[in-house]
Amino acid sequence: MKYIDEFRDGALARQIAARIAAEADPSRAYHFMEFCGGHTHAIARYGIPDLLPPNLRLIHGPGCPVCVLPIGRIDLAIRLALEQGVILCTYGDTMRVPASQQLSLLKAKARGADIRMVYSAADALELARQLPEREVVFFAIGFETTTPPTALVLHDASRTGVRNFSVLCCHVLTPSAITHILESPEVRQFGTVPIDGFIGPAHVSIVIGSAPYEHFAQEYRKPVVIAGFEPLDVLQGIAMLVRQVNEGRAEVENEFTRAVSREGNLTAQALVSRVFELRPSFEWRGLGEVPYSALKIRPAYAEFDAERRFGLGYRSVPDNKACECGAILRGVKQPSDCKIFGTVCTPENPIGSCMVSSEGACAAHYTYGRFRSIPIVAAEAVELSA
Amino acid sequence: MNTDPDLSLANPTESATALGSERKPYIRPLDLRHGRIDMGHGSGGKAAAQLIDELFLAAFDNPWLRQGDDGARLALPGWHPTQGRLVMACDGHVVSPLFFPGGDLGSLAVHGTVNDVAMMGAQPLYLSASFIIEEGFALAELRRIVQSMAAAARAAGVAVVCGDTKVVEQGKGDGVFISTTGVGVLAPGVEISGRNAQAGDAILLSGCVGDHGVAVLSQRESLAFETTIESDSAALHTLVAAMLAAVASAPADLRTLRDPTRGGLATTLNEIARQSGVGMTLQEAAIPVRQQVNAACELLGLDPLYVANEGKLIAICAPAVADRLLAVMRAHPLGQEAARIGTVTADVHRFVQMETGFGGRRVLDWLSAEQLPRIC
Numbered sequence: 001m002k003y004i005d006e007f008r009d010g011a012l013a014r015q016i017a018a019r020i021a022a023e024a025d026p027s028r029a030y031h032f033m034e035f036c037g038g039h040t041h042a043i044a045r046y047g048i049p050d051l052l053p054p055n056l057r058l059i060h061g062p063g064c065p066v067c068v069l070p071i072g073r074i075d076l077a078i079r080l081a082l083e084q085g086v087i088l089c090t091y092g093d094t095m096r097v098p099a100s101q102q103l104s105l106l107k108a109k110a111r112g113a114d115i116r117m118v119y120s121a122a123d124a125l126e127l128a129r130q131l132p133e134r135e136v137v138f139f140a141i142g143f144e145t146t147t148p149p150t151a152l153v154l155h156d157a158s159r160t161g162v163r164n165f166s167v168l169c170c171h172v173l174t175p176s177a178i179t180h181i182l183e184s185p186e187v188r189q190f191g192t193v194p195i196d197g198f199i200g201p202a203h204v205s206i207v208i209g210s211a212p213y214e215h216f217a218q219e220y221r222k223p224v225v226i227a228g229f230e231p232l233d234v235l236q237g238i239a240m241l242v243r244q245v246n247e248g249r250a251e252v253e254n255e256f257t258r259a260v261s262r263e264g265n266l267t268a269q270a271l272v273s274r275v276f277e278l279r280p281s282f283e284w285r286g287l288g289e290v291p292y293s294a295l296k297i298r299p300a301y302a303e304f305d306a307e308r309r310f311g312l313g314y315r316s317v318p319d320n321k322a323c324e325c326g327a328i329l330r331g332v333k334q335p336s337d338c339k340i341f342g343t344v345c346t347p348e349n350p351i352g353s354c355m356v357s358s359e360g361a362c363a364a365h366y367t368y369g370r371f372r373s374i375p376i377v378a379a380e381a382v383e384l385s386a
Numbered sequence: 387m388n389t390d391p392d393l394s395l396a397n398p399t400e401s402a403t404a405l406g407s408e409r410k411p412y413i414r415p416l417d418l419r420h421g422r423i424d425m426g427h428g429s430g431g432k433a434a435a436q437l438i439d440e441l442f443l444a445a446f447d448n449p450w451l452r453q454g455d456d457g458a459r460l461a462l463p464g465w466h467p468t469q470g471r472l473v474m475a476c477d478g479h480v481v482s483p484l485f486f487p488g489g490d491l492g493s494l495a496v497h498g499t500v501n502d503v504a505m506m507g508a509q510p511l512y513l514s515a516s517f518i519i520e521e522g523f524a525l526a527e528l529r530r531i532v533q534s535m536a537a538a539a540r541a542a543g544v545a546v547v548c549g550d551t552k553v554v555e556q557g558k559g560d561g562v563f564i565s566t567t568g569v570g571v572l573a574p575g576v577e578i579s580g581r582n583a584q585a586g587d588a589i590l591l592s593g594c595v596g597d598h599g600v601a602v603l604s605q606r607e608s609l610a611f612e613t614t615i616e617s618d619s620a621a622l623h624t625l626v627a628a629m630l631a632a633v634a635s636a637p638a639d640l641r642t643l644r645d646p647t648r649g650g651l652a653t654t655l656n657e658i659a660r661q662s663g664v665g666m667t668l669q670e671a672a673i674p675v676r677q678q679v680n681a682a683c684e685l686l687g688l689d690p691l692y693v694a695n696e697g698k699l700i701a702i703c704a705p706a707v708a709d710r711l712l713a714v715m716r717a718h719p720l721g722q723e724a725a726r727i728g729t730v731t732a733d734v735h736r737f738v739q740m741e742t743g744f745g746g747r748r749v750l751d752w753l754s755a756e757q758l759p760r761i762c
Contacts, residue, residue: 001681010671010745017745047746092687110424119609119686231744346413347751348432367751 007230008046016235017051023242030056032241033331034199035178037064037359038229044364046231052238059331060361062177062286063201065142066093067329067353067360070283071317073170074099076307077139080168081105081113084310086135088115089124093357094141098350100317121146121153121167128157128165137306141170145203147295148268151275154301166306169297172282174204175212176293180284182220186332195331197241199234200226202256209264213252221250228256275301283316285353286329325352328361335365342366416440430648430694431753435657454661455579456502456644459572468574475502476567484531484561487601488616489696491564492535497621497696498647499568500542504623505643505699507578507630508570513539515549515566520559528562535564542621544568570623575637576630582641583662585732588708590701592625592715593618593723595651596679599693604682611685615678620697625718632714633707640711642702650692652750654700655738665733668740668750672727692753702730 040060062068074097081088095106109115118124128136140150157165205226213224223244227237237255282294297305324338335341345351347363354362426433450458457475477498484491503510539546601617633640646654675690683690715721738750
């Protein structure tokens with residue numbers, strides 16, 4: 001595939017890996033957090049840790065939109081579909097997120113709820129137009145990447161007067177989550193999570209630009225390198241982070257210049273702020289309540305707000321006690337530190353949210369990274385000399 | 387090498403312990419009290435395998451079913467196994483949309499079952515067909531499907547020899563469902579099974595993966611995208627016959643044949659790894675995937691190695707015959723893009739691993755439920 005294969009070139013990968021190995025100081029450790037699920041996925045899918053020196057560890061951050069969705073929010077969606085008889089439209093990978101009473105959207109569907117997987121918010125609005133006698137609710141989740149399309153359909157529904165469409169808004173904000181991690185006691189005081197730098201979001205940054213990260217670099221003295229989701233992007237981003245750490249710099253650098261500018265997509269930003277406003281607080285799975293970390297629908301669009309329309313009250317539901325998703329999302333623990341990882345909690349029977357989406361730290365580790373110690377026949381040796 | 391137990395009528399219980407000694411691959415048993423069927427149980431992945439093991443196999447338990455292959459090898463009363471045996475296989479077909487580039491429900495209903503018989507190494511001869519049709523279904527469409535089915539059967543040299551028709555009320559079926567059963571004959575000495583793979587064996591694939599799944603997805607109402615990809619739906623028995631002829635002097639060198647339908651290449655290889663108690667190592671760069679399939683999967687957040695095929699086969703063979711088999715496959719119209727994609731390994735964990743084109747490696751696990759597109 002043109003414009004794709006260039007970013008998955010194994011020979012180039014070995015060159016960058018050799019450069020990282022040559023530049024990394026063997027007397028110290030490097031801990032970098034990739035915030036985005038897209039990065040986690042690429043790291044696992046292409047086996048990037050095999051190309052890195054042993055003193056460089058990647059910490060999977062909370063950037064998997066499905067993983068940070070709290071149980072209470074899924075419960076709201078299930079209630080809407082089962083009790084209010086609406087057609088609930090949702091992105092595919094929310095279908096299996098475990099909710100209360102051993103339900104999930106997939107299982108609610110098997111109990112008769114009308115739940116439909118859509119590929120875009122626009123498909124949900126189109127469905128509402130086709131079925132004017134039914135209430136259609138779009139279960140809107142995701143970071144800044146999926147927010148503008150939701151804003152667009154809300155605006156469109158309002159402009160064209162669609163009466164049977166609403167949105168259950170669960171959109172969250174990346175910078176607030178990063179701040180929350182940096183402010184968490186483990187990172188700030190105890191130093192149990194030594195994060196030396198961040199691989200900054202790819203698609204999120206296309207929308208919000210690189211400017212919002214400048215604050216972290218300055219305030220917390222952490223380098224940020226915005227990198228694309230292709231495996232060479234990730235490796236190059238890591239190489240740039242190693243260099244910043246070695247040189248004692250803490251700057252925002254942009255590896256993903258082919259798509260990300262400093263200001264981002266101003267049209268999308270304007271549309272989002274027209275339709276949405278900040279929520280004073282929002283519960284994240286694994287992080288708890290995070291102030292000003294999510295969006296809600298502005299009063300001008302109130303009739304399209306499913307929470308108002310159906311009088312939904314939010315009820316927080318604690319995670320399974322044995323589940324370490326919270327600590328894993330904050331980078332305090334690794335998937336393999338969790339007692340139920342791979343035993344009770346597997347992709348077929350996810351207990352915690354990190355096991356649900358292939359972008360989740362646990363699912364990625366379970367699917368791609370488990371049992372790395374098993375020798376593999378005819379594996380090509382990675383050249384570590386420059 | 388014949389690891390199959392003797393399945394003559396006189397002694398049907400000999401194999402009953404073989405599967406029982408395997409490690410249980412499921413964390414939790416099926417919730418038979420409160421659970422319900424969800425779409426994952428039909429995906430061909432682990433949820434489907436668990437349903438079969440814990441409900442169907444438990445209830446029907448017999449040594450033929452326990453083989454875990456695509457069909458059953460049946461001895462005939464009064465026949466000695468050297469006179470040949472019967473193979474029987476069945477397949478239900480429920481595709482949406484009913485017509486897609488490169489095929490339709492009718493041709494699929496023939497190819498799916500013919501291939502299940504062929505993957506046992508048998509020559510398919512007869513089919514039965516059972517139609518469940520929804521009230522209100524247009525006769526013109528039904529005729530299109532049936533004529534396509536007849537044409538596919540003629541081309542494959544099999545006769546549809548019996549059938550059944552049921553009509554269900556509107557809303558209680560999705561247009562039309564077709565179940566077919568196939569019967570074929572197995573030549574003496576041919577013992578193809580998913581249980582035969584051994585460490586060191588070569589893994590061959592007859593062509594590009596993912597064509598069928600992407601062709602069908604491209605026609606879904608909510609998705610309709612333009613592509614020239616056609617389903618690979620085809621009857622593979624002549625390809626199998628050519629392969630068997632190539633190893634006629636030592637038929638046991640061809641260990642396993644399997645068509646990677648639902649769940650795709652990755653799930654099918656996991657099935658074989660589990661059945662044979664082995665691991666596998668694949669080379670990603672060697673697996674043929676059409677550029678358009680790759681592009682569509684990239685767009686939809688799917689992995690082509692988990693996307694369905696209807697006209698491809700996986701062959702596992704002794705390394706000594708790999709090149710010969712590959713040459714025979716490439717000389718056949720349905721195997722021109724055949725490739726050697728990996729090696730069977732000794733691995734108590736039965737992992738299917740892959741060296742990525744990028745230089746790392748990953749575990750290719752079972753599809754756990756339906757493949758769901760990633761959000762970003």
